[in-house]
Amino acid sequence: MLTDFPVTGKKATRDGFGDGLLAVGQQHPNVVALCADLIGSLKMNAFIKAFPERFIQTGIAEANMMGIAAGLATAGKIPYTGTFANFSTGRVYDQIRQSIAYSDKNVKICASHAGLTLGEDGATHQILEDIGLMKMLPGMTVINPCDYNQTKAATIAIAEHHGPVYLRFGRPSWPIVIPDTMPFVIGKGIMMQEGTDVTIIATGHLVAYAMEAVEKLKEQGISAELINIHTIKPLDEEIVLDSVAKTRCVVTAEEHQRNGGLGDSIAQLLARKNPTPQEYVAVNDSFGESGTPDQLLLKYGLGPTNIVDAARDVLKRKR
Amino acid sequence: MPTNEELKKIASQVRRDIIRMVHQCQSGHPGGSLGCTDYMVALYFHVLHHNLPFSMEGKGEDMFFLSNGHISPVWYSVLSRSGYFPTAELGTFRKLNSRLQGHPTTHEGLPGVRVASGSLGQGMSVAIGAAMAKKMDNDAGLIYVLTGDGELDEGQVWEAMMSAAHHKVDNMIVTVDWNGQQIDGATKDVMSLGDLDAKWKSFGWMVLHMNGNVMQEVLDTLAQAKALTGKGQPVVILMKTEMGSGVDFMMGSHHWHGVAPNDEQKDKALAQLEETLGDY
Numbered sequence: 269m270l271t272d273f274p275v276t277g278k279k280a281t282r283d284g285f286g287d288g289l290l291a292v293g294q295q296h297p298n299v300v301a302l303c304a305d306l307i308g309s310l311k312m313n314a315f316i317k318a319f320p321e322r323f324i325q326t327g328i329a330e331a332n333m334m335g336i337a338a339g340l341a342t343a344g345k346i347p348y349t350g351t352f353a354n355f356s357t358g359r360v361y362d363q364i365r366q367s368i369a370y371s372d373k374n375v376k377i378c379a380s381h382a383g384l385t386l387g388e389d390g391a392t393h394q395i396l397e398d399i400g401l402m403k404m405l406p407g408m409t410v411i412n413p414c415d416y417n418q419t420k421a422a423t424i425a426i427a428e429h430h431g432p433v434y435l436r437f438g439r440p441s442w443p444i445v446i447p448d449t450m451p452f453v454i455g456k457g458i459m460m461q462e463g464t465d466v467t468i469i470a471t472g473h474l475v476a477y478a479m480e481a482v483e484k485l486k487e488q489g490i491s492a493e494l495i496n497i498h499t500i501k502p503l504d505e506e507i508v509l510d511s512v513a514k515t516r517c518v519v520t521a522e523e524h525q526r527n528g529g530l531g532d533s534i535a536q537l538l539a540r541k542n543p544t545p546q547e548y549v550a551v552n553d554s555f556g557e558s559g560t561p562d563q564l565l566l567k568y569g570l571g572p573t574n575i576v577d578a579a580r581d582v583l584k585r586k587r
Numbered sequence: 588m589p590t591n592e593e594l595k596k597i598a599s600q601v602r603r604d605i606i607r608m609v610h611q612c613q614s615g616h617p618g619g620s621l622g623c624t625d626y627m628v629a630l631y632f633h634v635l636h637h638n639l640p641f642s643m644e645g646k647g648e649d650m651f652f653l654s655n656g657h658i659s660p661v662w663y664s665v666l667s668r669s670g671y672f673p674t675a676e677l678g679t680f681r682k683l684n685s686r687l688q689g690h691p692t693t694h695e696g697l698p699g700v701r702v703a704s705g706s707l708g709q710g711m712s713v714a715i716g717a718a719m720a721k722k723m724d725n726d727a728g729l730i731y732v733l734t735g736d737g738e739l740d741e742g743q744v745w746e747a748m749m750s751a752a753h754h755k756v757d758n759m760i761v762t763v764d765w766n767g768q769q770i771d772g773a774t775k776d777v778m779s780l781g782d783l784d785a786k787w788k789s790f791g792w793m794v795l796h797m798n799g800n801v802m803q804e805v806l807d808t809l810a811q812a813k814a815l816t817g818k819g820q821p822v823v824i825l826m827k828t829e830m831g832s833g834v835d836f837m838m839g840s841h842h843w844h845g846v847a848p849n850d851e852q853k854d855k856a857l858a859q860l861e862e863t864l865g866d867y
């Protein structure tokens with residue numbers, strides 16, 4: 269257990285979204301919410317109960333939902349769209365690209381059930397390409413919080429940021445490691461554990477696994493530094509560069525394809541500023557399948573031991 | 588308020604602008620632009636309650652959304668001729684560093700444009716969002732949308748149609764440019780639209796029809812549509828137009844959908860269109 273970030277409970281990140289949405293609705297009269305027939309899954313009931321006149325059910329019509337959100341934003345509202353990550357990105361990419369991103373609309377695209385941890389529904393619903401898709405859009409902010417508290421804080425914080433945001437979270441109950449008092453600052457990474465031998469940079473659900481990996485590495489006499497990057501774009505370059513200047517090797521960990529995810533953002537930064545040996549803990553050019561979240565993360569190489577192995581591998585390449 | 592005759596004079600100038608803009612950069616979409624000129628002139632010079640300077644949020648105003656963004660020449664001309672930006676800027680259409688992009692965008696800050704369009708089928712959804720915002724704010728302004736008929740091939744349009752009726756978006760008037768043509772040919776050959784009147788009605792809309800190239804009929808039908816707002820149902824006008832309207836050799840086929848006239852064709856076209864307000 270990391271001393272500064274003890275595990276204080278277990279709750280799904282999507283619950284953080286639901287509770288954050290209610291809170292941000294109370295703070296901002298211009299916040300409106302939309303959902304494409306997944307109210308329960310997105311935990312939007314509390315907002316809808318409190319603000320029925322500020323909720324729009326669009327039915328299973330995500331393209332239309334994105335357009336309606338763009339129109340609401342045009343007229344000064346702050347729309348939060350809610351559906352699964354798969355239907356929030358790939359299914360509606362052109363609508364987001366033209367009507368939201370290119371049109372600079374203040375739409376918050378809130379995407380649940382991202383990645384393998386969606387579980388038993390299988391690969392049709394387990395999008396592992398969404399971070400890449402969204403970070404490629406000019407002007408899009410991409411956020412992937414790691415636990416309930418961080419998701420709740422991020423849901424509230426993005427209302428203060430003018431511009432399109434992709435907020436990615438997930439389905440399973442997951443360890444809470446971020447204190448509920450910690451402010452969420454877009455674009456600012458969090459130093460979870462200082463270390464000297466290797467830098468581990470994790471996002472989303474894999475932060476909890478990376479914390480386990482840090483403990484295991486410590487037992488093996490390896491001092492790992494752990495950074496939580498919740499905002500993949502814009503990337504906190506300073507925290508990454510400062511860390512690798514010290515450790516000279518890095519492991520990235522994410523519930524996403526290797527192609528286009530956090531690891532690629534880090535690799536691009538380091539290639540330009542400080543070329544550094546790097547190992548990826550990510551899905552290797554593959555679709556997922558049905559299973560429990562834990563089973564799937566292990567099978568696809570995203571478990572704590574995979575992070576430990578990646579750290580040991582990259583240490584061998586350290587110059 | 589301009590009279591019917593004055594509106595026709597404005598329309599003649601707008602058609603000249605379209606021909607000259609598309610000719611100047613040898614690119615763009617004259618056919619649909621010419622076909623929708625009378626509607627756009629009626630809207631901007633007679634129907635729309637809009638204020639200058641342009642405000643993105645359009646509080647207390649009517650708002651217009653162009654879904655078939657490729658007919659940007661007619662929109663740019665009408666915006667400029669109604670005071671949104673200097674007419675001289677029409678000469679920059681589709682050129683490097685211009686605010687008058689090939690398809691309309693907010694990105695370059697052109698006054699009058701509220702969302703990018705060009706990738707088809709998206710405008711009505713955006714308009715529904717703006718209409719819903721107006722209802723939330725108890726804003727009496729109306730939302731006008733123009734969409735193409737070929738554009739109705741897009742599935743998102745039918746999602747939007749269903750949702751507008753479901754949510755009783757009765758502060759919005761959609762007009763379909765029913766010219767029966769799209770890039771690859773007649774709509775009946777490319778993708779049959781079937782009984783459009785019945786389709787919209789079965790989706791829960793009030794349906795009006797008009798000839799979009801007869802100014803008085805456009806004015807009367809838009810007034811009728813406005814009278815139908817606030818009654819719990821969205822309103823659509825199925826507008827028959829002639830692609831290329833106003834230039835004899837551009838009418839009657841899909842050929843001039845996205846083709847620029849050469850010098851000779853430009854002169855031949857302009858000879859048919861009176862210069863009423865002064866060329867840009």
